[in-house]
Amino acid sequence: MSEITKKSDQQKVAEAEVESFRKELGPFVVAAETTRMAMVFTDATKPDNPIIFANDSFLALTGYDREEVLGKSFNFLMPHGDDAEVLTRIKAEFGGSSSSGTEVLYRRKDGSEFWTALFVSPVRDDGGDIVQYFASFVDLTKHKEDEAQLKMLIDELNHRVKNTLSAVQSIVWQTLRTPSDPKAIREAIESRLFALSRSHDLLTREKWESAGLLDIVHDALEPFGVSGGRADRIAVTGENIRFPPQSALALGIAFNELATNAVKYGALSNAAGSILIEWTKKTTPAGQQLLLNWKEKDGPPVTPPAHKGFGSRVIERGLAHEPGGTIYLDYRPDGLVCTMDIPLPGGTRDG
Template sequence: MTDNEQRRNAAQTAGDRLVARHVREDPFAAAFKATRMPMIVTDPNQDDNPIIFCNAAFEKLTGYSAEEVVGRNCRFLQGPNTSREAVARIRASVEAGSDIAVDILNYKKDGSEFWNALFLSPVRDDDNRIVYFFASQLDFTNVKSREADLAAARHKAEEEVAKNTERLQSALGAKTLLVHEVDHRVKNNLLTMASIVKLQARITKNQDHRQILMSVLNRVEALSTVQRKLFTLDDVSRFDIADVAREMVSDLVGAIKRPDIRLTHELHPVYVPAVKATPLALIINELVGDAVRRGLSDGGGQIHVVVKRLNGHFLIRVEDTSIPVEVDIETAEIGRILLETSARQVGAKIERRTAGHRTTVDVTMLVESPQESEN
């Protein structure tokens, strides 16, 4: 008799002995044999801890008969893709005599793979000595397959998202370049127009005509300032009205060259959509221009400019203190029409207050979304 035959006979004898301990009516033996969960019993007291008993469910799962299984170590279920780490964990658990639950890739008799949810536990006698190891198996290949399908689908979706993101970024980059190019051309055209108006103002002998041309020049330069700001921004969809106001007011007051005009301001960042840039720039230009025409350009005075957010709105305030002078009716009317038209375009409300030599004009506009305003 060969060594393998001897080991198999020893394992079979141990298995028979185990079964013989339970009478036919024993519910444990009946449940072990009849359950649909694959189960085996091994004997660690024999060489190589062989299987000494398996139930019908184990035979059905693996394709091996009891005669082919008894006397062999469970490692015959392993194959080329079985995780060495999982095998090492099982071995360590057996050596330590402890429970273990592990997922391991096993192989059936026909060579096909299946994912085995293995639970291994020692059985001890009254002296706490390990007499058997009891192992149950659960085939969860379908679950694992669905997980793999989901992982593959997720990976494919992530690839598609990455591709679409790249295309969108490319398209956005192209759009941004196009917008910058358009802004650049508009800015150049405005500068050209400003140069023409400035040249005309220089050669014009009539003082009234010169003043009219200079008021047109101021408005063109206000629009040019907005376009220049938009052209230098990474986000061309919005702009900071406070930043525009700071530069425009400084340029307007500085152009008068009157040291007796005291300029102060309270400017807080308020971001608004770029489509509102033009009317808002004209509003600031007309408010400051009106203050200049009513006395600042003649007798000096103080001008204070405010841009800030206030209770869901944002406020543009221009306040001046000066000795009033007579204003050209036509010039004042043009300024009023431009101011009111620009305010209507952005849904703004205008409120004017006068007390002595102090005039305050408030322009308030609703902040439509959190992205349009930042404190």
């Protein structure tokens, strides 16, 4: 007998069993056919519980045609049929020792996988013997995707909170290292935390994916530009190159430090000074770099500080660590110049 003939005979037997099954259970089969829950019945008198009935919802869920399902082993949808742990749980479900169903990963006809909650109940004859099993499937795929997404969000939130607390700790510790009176310390800490908060707000608007450099600069300088009519004394030119969150936070804090210094001692401390912030991209053997210049002019005469304060340490060390650039502060007599040579992240785009 050929393989094709054998399959044809098996299909006829399965179809005959289904027809007999329909006649025996009548209205219940009609109800099972029309319900939106995926359902099958299996023959409990044969090995592997072959399927003798499958409703339309089960076929829609799995992508199979009815003739492809009837007669198949109940476990034919398992992507790994030899998974002993899963087979044990399914066996327990058929044996009635599971009280709340079991979660199983199955595979559709097209190869895609989906999660279901499997519930199995016995069907007994008049003598109390189990002749069939009634199995229902609740599609958990969306639930599992949402669960994975929620875990990812929690992990990301945990990562951000740790980074933020680390930044706050650094701000407070570095500020306290510089001798000063309590009022000056409080104002310095408040200013830096406010800058960190503004950077967080910017990234939140951007769904924490990235932030454009123009937006980072404008957000950091906005408090300094509005106060005292300084907006027309700050010129910013350059493409809105996007940076990942950690780099954006570091840049935002650095620009806040530069602006704070300019208001206290530099170009924004008098009525005539101005600041030019400009940047360009350049290609090097190591990849694309951002060359940024902060140039102050017409402010009070500049003298190099006797020691580095927290602001200069934040700029030099912070940006050297993240995003990993080279920072140089040049205290020229006619105005401070800060040069940043920063590697651009892979896949950088303008936005």
